[in-house]
Amino acid sequence: MRADIPNKLYFKIGEVSKLACVEPHVLRYWETEFKEIQPKRANSNQRLYRREDVETVLQIKALLHEQGFTISGAKKFLTDGGQSPVAPVTMVPGTDHLGQIKNELQAVKDLLNKKK
Numbered sequence: 001m002r003a004d005i006p007n008k009l010y011f012k013i014g015e016v017s018k019l020a021c022v023e024p025h026v027l028r029y030w031e032t033e034f035k036e037i038q039p040k041r042a043n044s045n046q047r048l049y050r051r052e053d054v055e056t057v058l059q060i061k062a063l064l065h066e067q068g069f070t071i072s073g074a075k076k077f078l079t080d081g082g083q084s085p086v087a088p089v090t091m092v093p094g095t096d097h098l099g100q101i102k103n104e105l106q107a108v109k110d111l112l113n114k115k116k
Contacts, residue, residue: 005055010040010048019054020061030060033071036078 005019017024031037036056039047049057056078063074 005051005058008051010050011054013039013047013049016049016054016057020057022057022061027057030057034060034075034078036060 011019013024013027016027020027027037031039034056037049037053037060039049039053042048059078060074063069063077064071069077
């Protein structure tokens with residue numbers, strides 16, 4: 001996901017915190033919310049994150065902080081294999097933006113009606 005993750009087998013919570021630019025308590029909270037993050041414990045009870053865990057943390061941070069997902073939305077996104085149910089609206093210059101938005105909202109409505 002990011003090229004600047006050091007090539008190590010395990011990372012301590014402080015290292016992951018610095019890589020993801022979030023506080024350690026945020027990582028501990030995310031562990032309770034996302035089953036994808038399961039650091040091992042050393043004999044000293046220190047959390048040891050694998051590279052896959054670090055990549056997942058970075059993906060969760062991007063979903064929550066950059067893309068505006070909620071916790072439940074990010075969970076669903078990760079469990080669905082990263083598939084977004086609705087394609088994002090792409091604005092094309094010189095087109096009817098309101099009509100395009102209306103069509104996208106209609107598609108969302110249709111998807112919600114199918115699930116009922």
